[in-house]
Amino acid sequence: MIIRTLVALALAALAASACATANAAQLPTHVGIRIHYSHFDQTKIDVPMGVPITFTLVNDDPIDHEWLIGDEAFHARHRAGTEAVHGDRANEISLPPFSVKTTTLTFDKPGPLTFICHFPQHEAYGMVGVVMVKP
Amino acid sequence: MLEVAGLDAAEELAYRTLLRLSAASGAELAEHLGTTDAQKRVEVILEVRIDALDITVLKGGGAEVGQWATEHGFRLPPAAPEVLDFYANRSPIFLAAVFDADAAKARGQRIGDGTPVHVTIPTANPWVPLRILGLGKNADDRVDADVYLLTDKRPALLPYPLANGMRLDHSAVATTLLLNDLRSDQGMAWVPQSGWLTKIAIDASASQLTYDLAVDAKGTSPSRVAAGLQAPASLTTAPSQPSSDQIALIGIGLAAFGAIFLLRKSQPVIG
Numbered sequence: 001m002i003i004r005t006l007v008a009l010a011l012a013a014l015a016a017s018a019c020a021t022a023n024a025a026q027l028p029t030h031v032g033i034r035i036h037y038s039h040f041d042q043t044k045i046d047v048p049m050g051v052p053i054t055f056t057l058v059n060d061d062p063i064d065h066e067w068l069i070g071d072e073a074f075h076a077r078h079r080a081g082t083e084a085v086h087g088d089r090a091n092e093i094s095l096p097p098f099s100v101k102t103t104t105l106t107f108d109k110p111g112p113l114t115f116i117c118h119f120p121q122h123e124a125y126g127m128v129g130v131v132m133v134k135p
Numbered sequence: 136m137l138e139v140a141g142l143d144a145a146e147e148l149a150y151r152t153l154l155r156l157s158a159a160s161g162a163e164l165a166e167h168l169g170t171t172d173a174q175k176r177v178e179v180i181l182e183v184r185i186d187a188l189d190i191t192v193l194k195g196g197g198a199e200v201g202q203w204a205t206e207h208g209f210r211l212p213p214a215a216p217e218v219l220d221f222y223a224n225r226s227p228i229f230l231a232a233v234f235d236a237d238a239a240k241a242r243g244q245r246i247g248d249g250t251p252v253h254v255t256i257p258t259a260n261p262w263v264p265l266r267i268l269g270l271g272k273n274a275d276d277r278v279d280a281d282v283y284l285l286t287d288k289r290p291a292l293l294p295y296p297l298a299n300g301m302r303l304d305h306s307a308v309a310t311t312l313l314l315n316d317l318r319s320d321q322g323m324a325w326v327p328q329s330g331w332l333t334k335i336a337i338d339a340s341a342s343q344l345t346y347d348l349a350v351d352a353k354g355t356s357p358s359r360v361a362a363g364l365q366a367p368a369s370l371t372t373a374p375s376q377p378s379s380d381q382i383a384l385i386g387i388g389l390a391a392f393g394a395i396f397l398l399r400k401s402q403p404v405i406g
Contacts, residue, residue: 037216062201
């Protein structure tokens, strides 16, 4: 009886592990985000942890936007920031009118990260989304 | 035909748009004057200087006009792409205004001084852009404006200005005294001997202004499309020959870029 229970628990654990692995494998490593009328077309994206994720960012608008992803402390800095243009960091992308850019990031911690356009009024207008990093 | 001329202040005008712009410099525009894709697609119909204002009348789609404005130093607010398309679907004509602070200072203008801009638009029915007044404002910000209409007879209006931030303040035969006074101003000889004066007050939050004011001067059926209550029949086919109603949309741009300009002044680029 005890052995049978242990086997059942082991199978359940294996199944759960396999299930988790399958879920992680199914998560995208290439993500496209389109900006139109100053809104991201995706605002909640699940991605796997520890794997390079390539984001393709399309600005369909005739105005400048930016795509900055990070934690709350990161965004607090950028809300009061003075950088008009980004480009040196993979998580800070400037998007001129009608432009397409790609960037690749590897997330090493699980949990949510927020992407925001910090041009004046854009965050309040709704240019906010969340990337959920899954283990 | 488009006629633009500077005017002295008048107490009441049948159709006027007043720009109130805070101090700014137009010098930064100079570095943006290179040939670009947007400039190739946008046709500049008219450039004129009025006091300290540099006025440009443009013809193009919403995206092209928006890009032109971006490239010429206008800091467009996030709602601008949608609003520009909203108006471009009704007309390809826009008007951009840039305030030259140095010129204003040289002229002795002070903060808060307005510059009357007289735009003559041949159209059977006046049409007043209101939605654009909320551009660049937060949803709860107030928009206060007075609209005066001088028509041959009592007009029909849409939306009927009794709610949603609109108020009908005056609707009566225009007095001879008023008409004579208007006619005495520079460029106002066209004012007729009789007419109907309507005053509409706008006292709304920016989020309420989702419409424009359509007018049927004959008092019958104003256009739901012009009022912004209905989409144009074809959103994808650009009209090749502007109709009189489409030409009237010049007024939109006047208000739009005034608002856009103010935003550029008040909010530096950050990120």
